[in-house]
Amino acid sequence: MTSWILEVEGALNPEQRAVAEGLAAILERLNPPHLDVAGSSVVADTNSFHVTLLHSNRPELRVDVDASGGGEIIVSYGEEHEHFRSKDAEAGKVWPFPSEDHIQATLALVECLLTGRIELQVWKRPLGVKTRSYWINEDGQAELFLRGGTAGPYFGWSRTPEIYRFDYTRPDPSQ
Numbered sequence: 001m002t003s004w005i006l007e008v009e010g011a012l013n014p015e016q017r018a019v020a021e022g023l024a025a026i027l028e029r030l031n032p033p034h035l036d037v038a039g040s041s042v043v044a045d046t047n048s049f050h051v052t053l054l055h056s057n058r059p060e061l062r063v064d065v066d067a068s069g070g071g072e073i074i075v076s077y078g079e080e081h082e083h084f085r086s087k088d089a090e091a092g093k094v095w096p097f098p099s100e101d102h103i104q105a106t107l108a109l110v111e112c113l114l115t116g117r118i119e120l121q122v123w124k125r126p127l128g129v130k131t132r133s134y135w136i137n138e139d140g141q142a143e144l145f146l147r148g149g150t151a152g153p154y155f156g157w158s159r160t161p162e163i164y165r166f167d168y169t170r171p172d173p174s175q
Helices: 014-030 102-114
Strands: 041-044 049-053 063-067 072-077 080-085 115-125 128-136 142-151 162-167
Touching: 014 049, 014 063, 014 102, 063 102, 072 102, 080 102, 080 128, 080 142, 102 115, 102 162
Parallel strands: none
Antiparallel strands: 041 049, 049 063, 063 072, 072 080, 115 128, 115 162, 128 142
């Protein structure tokens, strides 16, 4: 099922190879029933490795993973994204999900996204979009781990956040 992630042309550097093998292992283990394998993709060249994972019923639950191989990996989901850098551990950065380095943190976040353990709240305002990402811990409690947003004109307004529960394992991720 997941061999398409590892079937990339050209050589991957060690960081990119670790991300590719880690993603393939997660998908093989989870075998998420709502992963649109035909619509998902992997693109690699000498400078980048990009994987797009699409939900079969909810296109807004798209997950993208970009690894340049230069010590930084970006995971994008919905209106949010997070950077994982090789120097995060040295800088004392701590993630709510288990990780010893930036590659493990990346893979842990992707697995949490695929299994319904990440909730994204999005407020749309006239001057931008505000986001809050929550990790659902072992007790089922939401823990804030990322605040973000974008500035700029946005035509729309929401008094309450749109809530996206990323989950590729259940039929309706909003449940």
